[in-house]
Amino acid sequence: MLFMNQSLVKNWSESVSFSPKEILYPNSIHEIVEIVKLANEQNRKIRMMGSKHSFSPLITSTDLLISLDRLQGLINIDKVKQIAEIWAGTKLSTLGNELAKQGYAQENLGDINVQSLAGALLTGTHGTGNNFGILSTQLEEVTVILGTGELVTCSREINSDLFHAIGVSFGLLGIVVKMKIRVIPLAxxxxxxxxxxxxxxxxxxxxxxxxxxxxxxxxxxxxxxxxxxxxxxxxxxxxxxxxxxxxxxxxxxxxxxxxxxxxxxxxxxxxxxxxxxxxxxxxxxxxxxxxxxxxxxxxxxxxxxxxxxxxxxxxxxxxxxxxxxxxxxxxxxxxxxxxxxxxxxxx
Ligand SMILES: Cc1cc2nc3c(=O)[nH]c(=O)nc-3n(C[C@H](O)[C@H](O)[C@H](O)COP(=O)(O)OP(=O)(O)OC[C@H]3O[C@@H](n4cnc5c(N)ncnc54)[C@H](O)[C@@H]3O)c2cc1C
Structure with a gap:
């Protein structure tokens, strides 16, 4: 895992800047669980960051800041159900290219594609079109590490309250590590x-x-x-x-x-x-x-x-x-x- 100490972090528009005590770049779910458990023992606070493109101070932290930049990529596609499983840190541009190679695409996107999947989906990011909801309406399943360190999966059927709340949760309900989203054939x-x-x-x-x-x-x-x-x-x-x-x-x-x-x-x-x-x-x-x-x-x-x-x-x-x-x-x-x-x- 990569650590960085006391560096100045700015969001894209530079309206938000802060210095967390540490920035962590975990390589696996196991490492994230360990970080959460240790943070609990030491009474430390965690914030998640994606690509830092939010205009509001959503990623501001004076303690531990975690990036999932090392957990990126398409995990698999169920071509029958047209559902893709993706690491939450994946940048939308990377996801677009990886889905296209398999003949698929996201049904809608916003104005830019540099956000992380979790950052975009957990903040109500949207595109345009009379018949589309916000991007998190593409969600089918979310794998999240709760504040206790417990790894939980939620969907419309399993842990449905968590699933419905997590769609626009600004990183407050846990660390999202994987997401399953509905995809459409590339057109x-x-x-x-x-x-x-x-x-x-x-x-x-x-x-x-x-x-x-x-x-x-x-x-x-x-x-x-x-x-x-x-x-x-x-x-x-x-x-x-x-x-x-x-x-x-x-x-x-x-x-x-x-x-x-x-x-x-x-x-x-x-x-x-x-x-x-x-x-x-x-x-x-x-x-x-x-x-x-x-x-x-x-x-x-x-x-x-x-x-x-x-x-x-x-x-x-x-x-x-x-x-x-x-x-x-x-x-x-x-x-x-x-x-x-x-x-x-x-x-
Ligand atoms: C130039 C520009 C154009 C934009 N265009 C649009 C647009 O067309 N439509 C639109 O709706 N929005 C738009 N936005 C807003 C942008 O989509 C959102 O701010 C989005 O949240 C940015 O994603 P990010 O990866 O940078 O997330 P960040 O800003 O880094 O984080 C956003 C939130 O997600 C949380 N988070 C990140 N990763 C995780 C994780 N793994 N688990 C739990 N929580 C996590 C963070 O804690 C934070 O609360 C635009 C922004 C910019 C700067």
Whole structure:
């Protein structure tokens, strides 16, 4: 097992930083059980960390911090039941590639794929789409080490209370070591990013939500244009994603970084920068496997808050938020708010 003493730990956005007494990287379930038992004897406190991508201080610890980076990978797939068993420390990007090699995929993913499986599933991480729940609705079984050191399996049938609670438990119900999730056969998808006028969105929202398997949009204050993103299964042949991914990454990271820095230094430019950002939205199409298309590279740091709003109030809610920003003439620092208005649609 790897130990690290007193190093400074920061989350992705660098809004959270702390120095745990020790960081432990166990290699096996047995080692984790031993750590938990020893911590109990010594009255020490344990926090788990995944890929440190939570914006809230969920992984903050002044004592023992444990990472499952050494417990990664696909354990097996039951191809009849379409259920995969996976080590909880597995990064979603690794999982996507390993599942694809076997001809399978996760049914839905969020905007990035660098999270650990446990970190993503235990925090209510979600993607988009009218017919999908949060990622932990993919769960079929969880193997967890409780605070006593006891190794327990839970599912809808066994220890069902624990199973239902653990889905969004922020690491508070024990150390999750393995998970079984439902998977679907690997399929080709068409991803489209398009710039449209906000009025067009309002007039066609119901249709856009219904006809697209995955749909989301981004609003820009002070601008008439918005970005919509859709993803649907297709029978079209996949093309190399390198050029389109490079184009999107350059626009959404490098150009966006420059614009955000400009607004940080000269807040008065916010209105014009937001309008330029809206006009720079690429009209692009990519065809590939879902695990290649769901995720975006995010190099520009931001902090994000999310609110769930009943869908019947969605248009009113985003119209009023934009109105307030514009009426109050907020020097809107775009990079802090880019995902604030990202609309996630649940069933
Ligand atoms: C750029 C960016 C984009 C994002 N996009 C989305 C998005 O599209 N949709 C969305 O919903 N969210 C999104 N998020 C949020 C992100 O998915 C969550 O914060 C997720 O929890 C991060 O996973 P992680 O592996 O980094 O977990 P961490 O942040 O490291 O940990 C999260 C929680 O899980 C616990 N934990 C970790 N491993 C274990 C374990 N083995 N056993 C028990 N508990 C454990 C930790 O104690 C902590 O409470 C985004 C975040 C960023 C920075």
């Amino acid at each position: 080709t998808y068409e991803y489209k990013s398009k710039r449209i006028i906000v009025e067009e969105l309002k007039n066609n929202l119901e249709e856009l939500k219904t006809i697209n398997k995955h749909f989301e949009f981004y609003l820009f204050p002070y601008a008439k244009e918005i970005q919509i993103k859709t993803m649907n299964m297709t029978l079209k042949e996949s093309k190399s994603l390198k050029w389109e991914k490079w184009k999107i990454s350059t626009l959404e990271n490098n150009l966006f970084f420059l614009m955000s820095e400009m607004v940080r230094l000269f807040p008065k430019l916010s209105r014009i920068v937001s309008r330029i950002s809206a006009k720079s939205v690429p009209n692009s199409i990519m065809i590939g496997y879902s695990h290649e298309l769901f995720s975006t590279e995010r190099k520009v740091k931001f902090n994000e808050m999310e609110y769930n709003i009943p869908k019947e109030y969605m248009v009113e809610a985003f119209t009023r938020i934009i109105d307030v920003i514009e009426k109050q003439k907020y020097k809107f620092i775009f990079q802090l708010n880019v995902d604030l208005l990202k609309v996630i649609i649940f069933g």
